[in-house]
Amino acid sequence: MAFSQTTNSVRFHSHHGSNIVLGENNTVAYRKASFANGLVFSERSLKPGEVFFVKITQTELGWNGHLRLGLTQLDPNTFFDLPLISFDLLPLGQTWVFSIFKAGNEDSEVRLPSEVGSLIGLHYKPYNDLFAHLHLIVDGVDRGVVESDIPYNSKPLFVVADIYGTTKEIQIRQMHEVTSLQTACKAAIMQNIAQKAVGSLPLPKFLKDFLLYR
Numbered sequence: 001m002a003f004s005q006t007t008n009s010v011r012f013h014s015h016h017g018s019n020i021v022l023g024e025n026n027t028v029a030y031r032k033a034s035f036a037n038g039l040v041f042s043e044r045s046l047k048p049g050e051v052f053f054v055k056i057t058q059t060e061l062g063w064n065g066h067l068r069l070g071l072t073q074l075d076p077n078t079f080f081d082l083p084l085i086s087f088d089l090l091p092l093g094q095t096w097v098f099s100i101f102k103a104g105n106e107d108s109e110v111r112l113p114s115e116v117g118s119l120i121g122l123h124y125k126p127y128n129d130l131f132a133h134l135h136l137i138v139d140g141v142d143r144g145v146v147e148s149d150i151p152y153n154s155k156p157l158f159v160v161a162d163i164y165g166t167t168k169e170i171q172i173r174q175m176h177e178v179t180s181l182q183t184a185c186k187a188a189i190m191q192n193i194a195q196k197a198v199g200s201l202p203l204p205k206f207l208k209d210f211l212l213y214r
Contacts, residue, residue, distance in 0.1 A: 010052060010172055013041040013158075015076040020163065028057070029161070030169040035063040036084040038163035040170075041076040045156030046124070051137065052159045053121035056114065058169035065165030066114040069122060070097030070147075071134060073155040086162035096134055096147045097160060100167075113138065114166065119173060124150055124157065 011026040019037040021030045031038040046052055056067060068086045072095040080092070089095040100114055113120075121137040134147035150157070163170060193201075 009174060010046075010159075011043045012172065013043045013076040015079050015082075016040045017082055017163075024171070027172040028169065029163055029171075030058070031163045031167075035065070035165050037082075039082050039086060039089075040161050040163065041072070042159035045158050046071065048126050048132065048152060049123055051121050051123045053119055053137070053173040054161060054170040055173050056116055056118045056120070056167055056169075057171045059114070059116055059166045060168040061166065063165040065099065067100040067120065067167040067170065068097050068162035068164055069100065069120060070095065070160055071122070071124065071150065071157045072096070072160045073151075073157060074160075075156065076158060085164060086160060089160065094151065094155070095160065096150060097162070098136070098146050121173075122146075122159070124152055126152055129153065 009027075012022055012029050014022070014026070016022065016029065017031075017037040017039040019031050019033050020040055021032050022028065022040075023030065026043065029038075029040045042052065054067075054069070070086070072089060072093065074080060074089060074093045074095060083089060083092075086095075086097045089097070100118075100120060119139050122134060123137065124132040124134050126132040130151060130153055131148070132150045132152040133145040134150055136143045136146045161170060
């Protein structure tokens with residue numbers, strides 16, 4: 001089980017794409033037209049280990065592509081000129097963005113739920129004094145590293161989301177506890193097998209010990 005730091009609530013920054021309308025104290029972002037100009041940023045930078053979640057609250061048929069999410073060292077407080085889409089942020093500065101593809105798409109880089117109700121988040125975890133791994137979280141479960149070598153100490157890291165394509169509206173959701181994929185798998189196994197039967201499973205001893213004692 002991993003825990004985020006207890007922090008002040010996060011909201012969306014007032015600097016956003018021209019098609020974005022913010023609501024509910026800047027915790028909801030809605031794309032009012034087209035498929036692009038839907039960039040939004042966190043109001044403040046994200047701290048190491050702090051989890052940022054958004055829930056997809058509305059979708060729109062007729063477009064290709066889905067929500068894009070990541071981190072950037074571009075500071076929205078400077079009110080720099082925004083491009084149409086998040087991938088065009090890359091030439092402007094250090095930015096790491098991944099696409100949320102509909103499950104089952106063979107061309108997907110990251111296959112995730114993209115329907116209304118999907119809960120998607122991220123956090124970055126330092127592995128030395130200079131760099132961190134960017135982790136992806138789906139419905140409260142850490143799915144592992146999606147980007148590496150994030151220079152977290154050189155400049156503040158802001159969350160960037162691109163409300164793109166079929167994704168029409170997202171809402172920030174605060175969560176302070178994230179289940180690791182390992183822990184989630186253990187829970188699923190132990191719900192379907194008696195503890196005394198673990199010893200007969202065709203598993204290495206260290207996995208049996210993990211199921212029984214950790």
